[in-house]
Amino acid sequence: MTLILSGTDGLSDVDGTAATPALRGTDANTGIFFPAADTIAFAEGGAEAMRIDSSGNVGIGTSSPGQKLSVAGTIESTTGGVKFPDATTQTTAAVAVPVDVQTLDITGTWTKPTGGQTMVRIQLWGGGGGGSRNATAGQSNSGGGGGYNERIVPISQVDTQTVNVALAGAGRTGSAGAGTAGGNTTLIVNGVTIGAYGGGPGGATAGAGGGGGGGTTGASSSGVPGTPVIYQLNGGSPALGEGGSSQAAFGIFHGGAGGNNAGAGSIYGGGGGSGGSTAIAGGPSMFGGNGGTGLSGTGVAPGGGGGCTSAANSNGGNGAAGRAILTSW
Numbered sequence: 001m002t003l004i005l006s007g008t009d010g011l012s013d014v015d016g017t018a019a020t021p022a023l024r025g026t027d028a029n030t031g032i033f034f035p036a037a038d039t040i041a042f043a044e045g046g047a048e049a050m051r052i053d054s055s056g057n058v059g060i061g062t063s064s065p066g067q068k069l070s071v072a073g074t075i076e077s078t079t080g081g082v083k084f085p086d087a088t089t090q091t092t093a094a095v096a097v098p099v100d101v102q103t104l105d106i107t108g109t110w111t112k113p114t115g116g117q118t119m120v121r122i123q124l125w126g127g128g129g130g131g132s133r134n135a136t137a138g139q140s141n142s143g144g145g146g147g148y149n150e151r152i153v154p155i156s157q158v159d160t161q162t163v164n165v166a167l168a169g170a171g172r173t174g175s176a177g178a179g180t181a182g183g184n185t186t187l188i189v190n191g192v193t194i195g196a197y198g199g200g201p202g203g204a205t206a207g208a209g210g211g212g213g214g215g216t217t218g219a220s221s222s223g224v225p226g227t228p229v230i231y232q233l234n235g236g237s238p239a240l241g242e243g244g245s246s247q248a249a250f251g252i253f254h255g256g257a258g259g260n261n262a263g264a265g266s267i268y269g270g271g272g273g274s275g276g277s278t279a280i281a282g283g284p285s286m287f288g289g290n291g292g293t294g295l296s297g298t299g300v301a302p303g304g305g306g307g308c309t310s311a312a313n314s315n316g317g318n319g320a321a322g323r324a325i326l327t328s329w
Helices: none
Strands: 004-006 010-012 031-033 040-044 047-052 058-060 069-071 100-104 108-110 119-125 148-154 161-163 185-189 192-196 323-328
Touching: 100 108, 119 185, 119 192, 148 185, 148 192, 161 185, 185 323
Parallel strands: 058 069
Antiparallel strands: 004 010, 031 040, 040 047, 047 058, 100 323, 108 161, 119 148, 119 323, 185 192
16 A cells, blocks of 8 residues: 655545554544545544444434434534424423323212323213103103213313213103203313213103203313303203103214114213113113113113113103213323
């Protein structure tokens, strides 16, 4: 290998290696070498420590940098932080915000988390209505499923508070008559009460039909609390304890209607209870509880309506209680 030193070219024609750099001081294995065309590298202790490749990419701890700066190891900023393309400078590391989930199956306190959470998802189910009892065969009716209310709001709009979780509607026992309506699950968002209504009770006569599906009240669909809005199925008013239609289409946010045969289903709310002389399955629900079966089955939590039976003087099935789930992140 020939070393050329001239006033025009300087030092040339010696590439060197990491073990024997071309340019070095008294330390024979620490210096500068040239591993490829248009590439300069720095050796320390006989091993490559850094290079600048032909694309202008800098690699520290790596001989194949893929970006303007590629580092195989930990980067430390002792002062100043890191500046980003939008001209902002981050001086502290981002801290993972824990997800906080609080589920209440009975009335109790929701405690606002303090771990840096900024949003909260509120899910409320009303209670299922109870089935009725009738002295005449074939005229009892099952309870409607509880309604469902979901909102995602800034956590600043929700304070630590008591959440009223709906009680189950009771099935009629002892004497002929309607069951009782399921309770409402409510809490306060930004000063406005939002909630999920309970399902209506099974009516006392054949004409009364099954309980109406529970609805929702409170925040608008945009998630901003405003004028209360009530969604309710089949003409029965769960707030007033009236019965609704015995047959209805699948519900989405309202609970399914009860019937004297198969109860209606729901996607989010509780399913309606079923009736009949056999254990017909209650109205199904994807995210709430299923309705009680025929033969006076009890509704499934949250919010399933109570069933009934076609036999005379048979007690109505109980509805299921509501539920509240608040998930913060």
